[in-house]
Amino acid sequence: MRIILCPNPFRDKGLIVAKQAGEVLSGAGAEVVYCFPFLIDKHYLGNMINDITLSDLKTELPQADLLICFGGDGTILHVAKDASANDVPVLGVNMGSVGFMAELEQDELEKLSAIVKDEYTIEQRMLFDVKVIREGRVLFRSVALNDAVITKGAVARVVELNVYGDEALICNMFGDGVIVATPTGSTAYSLSAGGPIVEPTAENIIVTPISAHMLHAKALVLDKKRIIDVTVPKSSRKTAYLSVDGGKAFKLFAGDTVQICKAKRRLRLIRLSKKNFYELMNQKLERRTPS
Numbered sequence: 001m002r003i004i005l006c007p008n009p010f011r012d013k014g015l016i017v018a019k020q021a022g023e024v025l026s027g028a029g030a031e032v033v034y035c036f037p038f039l040i041d042k043h044y045l046g047n048m049i050n051d052i053t054l055s056d057l058k059t060e061l062p063q064a065d066l067l068i069c070f071g072g073d074g075t076i077l078h079v080a081k082d083a084s085a086n087d088v089p090v091l092g093v094n095m096g097s098v099g100f101m102a103e104l105e106q107d108e109l110e111k112l113s114a115i116v117k118d119e120y121t122i123e124q125r126m127l128f129d130v131k132v133i134r135e136g137r138v139l140f141r142s143v144a145l146n147d148a149v150i151t152k153g154a155v156a157r158v159v160e161l162n163v164y165g166d167e168a169l170i171c172n173m174f175g176d177g178v179i180v181a182t183p184t185g186s187t188a189y190s191l192s193a194g195g196p197i198v199e200p201t202a203e204n205i206i207v208t209p210i211s212a213h214m215l216h217a218k219a220l221v222l223d224k225k226r227i228i229d230v231t232v233p234k235s236s237r238k239t240a241y242l243s244v245d246g247g248k249a250f251k252l253f254a255g256d257t258v259q260i261c262k263a264k265r266r267l268r269l270i271r272l273s274k275k276n277f278y279e280l281m282n283q284k285l286e287r288r289t290p291s
Helices: 013-027 055-065 072-083 111-118 277-286
Strands: 001-007 033-035 064-073 088-094 121-134 135-144 147-150 159-165 167-175 177-181 206-211 220-222 230-232 240-244 250-253 257-271
Touching: 001 013, 001 055, 001 240, 013 033, 013 064, 013 111, 033 167, 055 072, 072 257, 088 277, 111 220, 121 147, 121 240, 135 240, 135 257, 147 159, 147 257, 159 177, 159 240, 167 177, 167 206
Parallel strands: 001 033, 001 064, 064 088, 088 257
Antiparallel strands: 121 135, 121 257, 147 177, 147 240, 159 167, 159 230, 177 206, 206 220, 230 257, 240 250
16 A cells, blocks of 8 residues: 655644654555645755655655645645545644544544554545636636635725526625635635535535625525536626635636536545544534633
8 A cells, every 4th residue: 555645844843743654654564655735945844854755746646545644624725636636535634723624633643554454434525616717718727625715805895796506696795705615615714704514525515705795695505516606797896816725816807707616526535533523523613612
């Protein structure tokens, strides 16, 4: 079994936890290879990689059996696109603050040996295809595990957006923007904006307004088959911005359409724990509650 260990060096200082995991897995008979989830300045790395060999993630994924991330949910978001494209299952070791998608904490590394024995289950997670259409041309395309967020610019007081489902108008929104989230993303930004919690293995599309300047603005849970179009009205004098899974913003102009639909591929997450979603949800959300 060939396993990619993918540490976020800003979370896993000195790659200490990833190296410990490597020892556990190698001792159980697995072949391990180390890759970073994103490009790292070599000056930052210093001597933390002196005793390991680093490989390129995209080169290793086609021949890997699974991938283990060391960081927060953001690290999983970084690798989700490439991992799902290669149908490689992912396991997260939480080194962040909440870690909804992570399966293990950093003091539970001994449980990793169960992977080599095939003592785990796979959980399927829905993904979105997201694209920006301007005058009939696709200018931007990405895959989302959590959400596509369309928000106002820094100067604009409110932004107007039209939300369509299968070309039928669902609503006009006035406010700070709108979040279109997967069930996995229902416990991320959408939750903070007042959206519902949806079981992550469900297949729905969640539309949540952000600070809406409307009396009856409500979050909506839509069927997975819907094609969602969020448009900036042609009459608008204001720009908006699209961010996919918290990534770099793409600037939207009047007449632009952000189209979101269920992707053909899915992300496969490895589960070792027997805890159900409700136990995990309460455990994770308690970390956000001030004492």
